[in-house]
Amino acid sequence: DADVTQTPRNRITKTGKRIMLECSQTKGHDRMYWYRQDPGLGLRLIYYSFDVKDINKGEISDGYSVSRQAQAKFSLSLESAIPNQTALYFCATSDRGAGAGTDTQYFGPGTRLTVL
Amino acid sequence: AQSVAQPEDQVNVAEGNPLTVKCTYSVSGNPYLFWYVQYPNRGLQFLLKYITGDNLVKGSYGFEAEFNKSQTSFHLKKPSALVSDSALYFCAVIRGYNKLIFGAGTRLAVHP
Numbered sequence: 001d002a003d004v005t006q007t008p009r010n011r012i013t014k015t016g017k018r019i020m021l022e023c024s025q026t027k028g029h030d031r032m033y034w035y036r037q038d039p040g041l042g043l044r045l046i047y048y049s050f051d052v053k054d055i056n057k058g059e060i061s062d063g064y065s066v067s068r069q070a071q072a073k074f075s076l077s078l079e080s081a082i083p084n085q086t087a088l089y090f091c092a093t094s095d096r097g098a099g100a101g102t103d104t105q106y107f108g109p110g111t112r113l114t115v116l
Numbered sequence: 117a118q119s120v121a122q123p124e125d126q127v128n129v130a131e132g133n134p135l136t137v138k139c140t141y142s143v144s145g146n147p148y149l150f151w152y153v154q155y156p157n158r159g160l161q162f163l164l165k166y167i168t169g170d171n172l173v174k175g176s177y178g179f180e181a182e183f184n185k186s187q188t189s190f191h192l193k194k195p196s197a198l199v200s201d202s203a204l205y206f207c208a209v210i211r212g213y214n215k216l217i218f219g220a221g222t223r224l225a226v227h228p
Contacts, residue, residue: 033216041220043218045216107152
């Protein structure tokens with residue numbers, strides 16, 4: 001979805017380095033999410049935020065942190081990258097709709113991160 | 117805990133034939149189910165979702181899915197496959213509030 005952008009699209013880094021992945025959206029959605037995709041495992045939720053002052057851990061938050069700088073921006077940081085964090089990372093957004101926790105999520109194009 | 121399973125790693129179909137991508141779910145309470153598609157080097161695109169109501173859900177690109185409570189299934193279908201449908205398909209279920217739990221994915225290959 002072109003309304004959700006992620007930078008960088010590809011990144012190669014070394015073990016121990018600090019990395020930040022950025023997500024921006026122009027959809028006006030309140031809710032934002034970070035996932036990682038690994039072959040054979042589907043996508044797993046790392047962190048999510050329902051508004052600027054709300055940050056929540058997902059299934060696999062260890063080794064990651066996030067910052068919600070504004071409604072439109074949600075960043076994911078790896079404080080000290082390790083090789084098993086090599087994966088495809090996706091940002092997603094959803095609107096606070098009428099559904100009770102059943103929002104449709106819209107995904108960015110992904111960031112391919114390789115940690116050597 | 118809520119989960120979904122996609123029993124097939126890959127599905128091969130000839131162009132013009134009907135296709136089915138299988139998904140079964142395990143939930144406590146009402147299931148909220150989604151299908152997404154991922155084309156090469158792209159993010160996931162929403163196809164359709166089942167929240168309540170009619171068991172046959174119609175979505176984007178001519179896809180539909182049938183919710184079957186007795187079989188705990190939510191299979192994705194299309195009457196006539198196109199080569200351009202070749203992609204990775206994910207079934208997902210809501211756990212808690214707005215948290216999507218994904219299956220491992222099924223790769224669909226449509227051959228000319």
